[in-house]
Amino acid sequence: MKTQLFAAAAVLAFAVSAPAFAQQVGSVGAAVNYTDVDTRTFGADGTSVQIDGSVAVPVGAAWTVTVNGDVSVSDNDISDETVASGAVHLTTKIGDTWRVGGFxxxxxxxxxxxxxxxxxxxxxxxxxxxxxxxxxxxxNDLDADLYAVRGEARYFVTDDFRLDGGLGYSKLDTLVEAEAWDASLGGEYKFANTGWSTFGKYTHTESEDLADLKSDAVKIGVRYTFGGSLKARDAAGADLIDAGTLFGFGVR
Known part of the structure; x- marks a missing residue:
């Protein structure tokens, strides 16, 4: 519990101090996520709330360090946990068209x-x-290996209006093996002359190995962007994947 509270406080502090990062590019956001899960043996649904933050910091002429994290709080039939996640990315630009790296x-x-x-x-x-x-x-708890391959396409209708879609494959290897597929559609719109935007995302997940699991999740929220438009935020490397959505077995 202490770890959860510390992580939640860290993300909240990041959100409060975001204007201090005005020379950088990033965002802070808050969202509500509704998830409906069905399997051969049970069905459940529930709502969670999430706070997230991300900042991209240039280090040298071509390299960027991106730090992002989130805290998700659930108290429903699916989960009653608080989950804290974070990731650190090191990427480099190759010309004006490629960004590659690791995390x-x-x-x-x-x-x-x-x-x-x-x-x-x-x-x-x-x-x-x-x-x-x-x-x-x-x-550690499941003594399991996890694998993921994910892809996403983002289309900027304007610099401050984005539509996106993604596909993901995840594999869980423990006492048994399980695979899952997920697909998502979403978008974000930033209001003119402000840093504020609203966003939404729908994700469908299926796994035949986990009692024919089928999950549908809808997330809606608001976000504050510092350092430019949505397109500039994307190009700066501030919208890289977060740890909470890396593997598709979690329903968040």
Whole structure:
């Protein structure tokens, strides 16, 4: 519990002090997430709240360090946990069209520690950004190995209006093996002459190995961006994947 409270306080402090990072690019946000889960043996639904933050810090001519994290609080039929997650990315720009690098991530549910490492690449094509990653992780509590491959496309209708879609594959290897697929659609709109935006995302997840699990999640929230437009935030490397959504088995 102390770990959870410390992580929550850290993210909240980040949010409060975000204006101090005005020379950098990043964001802080808050969202409500509703999830409905069905399997062969049970069905459940529930709502959670989430606070997140991200900042991209240039280090040298081409390198960028991106730090992002979130705290998700649930108290429903699916989960009654507080989950704190964080990731650190080191990426470099190649010309004006590629960003490549790697990351390390840590997620801390109530009674578990999940860590991961991965490689990522991002291709900038005018108003379109294509992203892909591969990751490996371990869950101490489950004594499990986890694998993930994810891809996403972002289309900027304008510099402050983004639509996105993603696909993901995850594998859990412990006493049994399980695979899951997920697909998502979302978007974000930043209001003119302000740093504020509203966003939404829908994610569908399926796993035949986990009692024919099917999950539908809808997230809506608000976000404050510092350092430029949504497109500038993306190009600066401030919108890289967070630890909480890296592996698709969690319903968040």
């Amino acid at each position: 390390t991530a840590l997620s801390r549910p109530s009674n578990d520690t999940l860590w991961a490492v991965g490689a990522e690449a991002h291709k900038y094509l005018g108003n379109v950004t294509l992203s892909g990653l591969a990751a490996y992780g371990q869950s």
